Amino acid sequence: MSVVASNLVWGVRRKTILSDVSLSVAQGETLGLIGPNGSGKSSLLRLLAGLKRPQSGRALINGQDIATVPRRKLAQQVAFVQQNAATDTNVSVRDVLRLGRTPHRSALSGWSAADEAAVTGALAAVGMSGHSAQAWQTLSGGERQRVHIARALAQAPRVMFLDEPTNHLDIQHQIEILRLVRDLDLTSIVALHDLNLAAMFCDRILVLHAGRVVACGSPGEVLTEDLLRQVFRVEAEVSLSADPARPHIRFRAG
Numbered sequence: 194m195s196v197v198a199s200n201l202v203w204g205v206r207r208k209t210i211l212s213d214v215s216l217s218v219a220q221g222e223t224l225g226l227i228g229p230n231g232s233g234k235s236s237l238l239r240l241l242a243g244l245k246r247p248q249s250g251r252a253l254i255n256g257q258d259i260a261t262v263p264r265r266k267l268a269q270q271v272a273f274v275q276q277n278a279a280t281d282t283n284v285s286v287r288d289v290l291r292l293g294r295t296p297h298r299s300a301l302s303g304w305s306a307a308d309e310a311a312v313t314g315a316l317a318a319v320g321m322s323g324h325s326a327q328a329w330q331t332l333s334g335g336e337r338q339r340v341h342i343a344r345a346l347a348q349a350p351r352v353m354f355l356d357e358p359t360n361h362l363d364i365q366h367q368i369e370i371l372r373l374v375r376d377l378d379l380t381s382i383v384a385l386h387d388l389n390l391a392a393m394f395c396d397r398i399l400v401l402h403a404g405r406v407v408a409c410g411s412p413g414e415v416l417t418e419d420l421l422r423q424v425f426r427v428e429a430e431v432s433l434s435a436d437p438a439r440p441h442i443r444f445r446a447g
């Protein structure tokens with residue numbers, strides 16, 4: 194399913210937070226969303242996922258304005274891994290994943306073999322099978338993050354929005370989770386702070402700065418020394434030697 198945003202504007206009171214944001218992500222593509230703190234990445238993901246309404250402009254999933262898609266249908270198609278998502282404390286890991294199946298179940302249908310397979314597969318995909326019966330509140334930060342990603346996978350969405358999914362994860366799991374997202378047969382938009390990971394795993398990268406799109410293209414097109422200086426205020430060397438399409442950034446310590 195494609196995701197398209199046209200001229201999105203959103204703000205609170207008199208403050209404009211997103212100005213005229215447009216983007217287009219094709220079926221199966223992984224778009225990285227980068228930008229400094231407060232540039233509007235989470236706000237944009239919330240608008241795209243239909244959790245907030247734009248003041249003007251439209252967000253479309255598969256050509257349909259998300260404002261017009263019924264909530265349940267939207268939940269069958271779209272999963273959102275939010276930053277610092279909380280979960281009711283008194284549940285097991287498996288229960289958290291079971292919640293991901295809710296949009297696919299009717300009030301009358303019982304727990305099906307397909308539901309069970311989706312939960313088991315999602316737990317395995319994030320390497321958490323061994324924690325199935327553990328109480329959610331006893332998990333480490335990185336394990337919680339992986340369980341939230343697994344819940345989104347269990348939802349079997351066609352589109353996935355992820356806000357800093359590598360938060361709290363060790364380097365092995367950062368790479369594994371992004372590889373998993375890239376290889377899934379779905380459309381994804383991922384907000385990331387680690388620019389080298391964005392370069393490694395995203396098909397294209399969109400850069401937000403003060404609520405505006407300042408660049409969008411392949412990692413090689415977008416992640417230039419000039420852009421890093423102007424948008425992120427850092428000095429860095431960008432090397433294209435190993436793979437010109439996937440630049441590597443070396444930040445200067447000072």
Ligand SMILES: Nc1ncnc2c1ncn2[C@@H]1O[C@H](COP(=O)(O)OP(=O)(O)OP(=O)(O)O)[C@@H](O)[C@H]1O
Nearest residue numbers: 205208210228229230231232233234235236237384
């Ligand atoms: N409900 C709100 N009320 C007031 N200000 C808000 C609200 N939501 C977001 N903002 C402001 O909008 C700006 C963008 O916030 P947002 O969380 O989208 O940025 P971000 O790029 O995801 O940041 P970070 O990288 O720090 O997670 C910030 O300055 C934030 O303080």
